[in-house]
Amino acid sequence: TQLLEQSPQFLSIQEGENLTVYCNSSSVFSSLQWYRQEPGEGPVLLVTVVTGGEVKKLKRLTFQFGDARKDSSLHITAAQPGDTGLYLCAGADGNYGQNFVFGPGTRLSVLP
């Protein structure tokens, strides 16, 4: 059974600080997705990374896929209260990425 771990599970920081969230597994994934979920809403896809070592940027968010495609990180620069939410990573495996495994999530709170 594949498992995805995320760390930290909870993070509370002040506005303007930087932070990094990690997503780790012992399994190789064909792709990995990051989602953000706000209370009472469904998760929203932020990014998909596919190639080992790939780095993608989305404004103040930087996503990296590990060289071995087993782990990923999400770095937020100058966090804002609007970044508050539950961040989920999900790994897709199988030849056609048909199976998705979710991490337990990192709950981020950015205080003004």
Place this chain on the structure above:
Amino acid sequence: GAVVSQHPSWVICKSGTSVKIECRSLDFQATTMFWYRQFPKQSLMLMATSNEGSKATYEQGVEKDKFLINHASLTLSTLTVTSAHPEDSSFYICSARSPRELFFGEGSRLTVL
């Protein structure tokens, strides 16, 4: 990105009644959809995989007769919570799979009185 719509977003019902939740992929065809349950401050718990034109695949511990899933078309899957009880109160979320990514619905909050 692709759009997945869930309806209703909030439903309150009496114990013993059945509730149907719809999940639609609005701009792409989804042969596979997923249903999740989410408890407060927790991650998503996969309940079942819904396959168009065939029976759903349920995760261990999920009652098939309790949570009926129908995937009658490439853009619609429904989850029916039968004879709902207060312990079924939860946030239910669906997702639809494109070739490489999952897109989620807005979620449906079920409260059973």
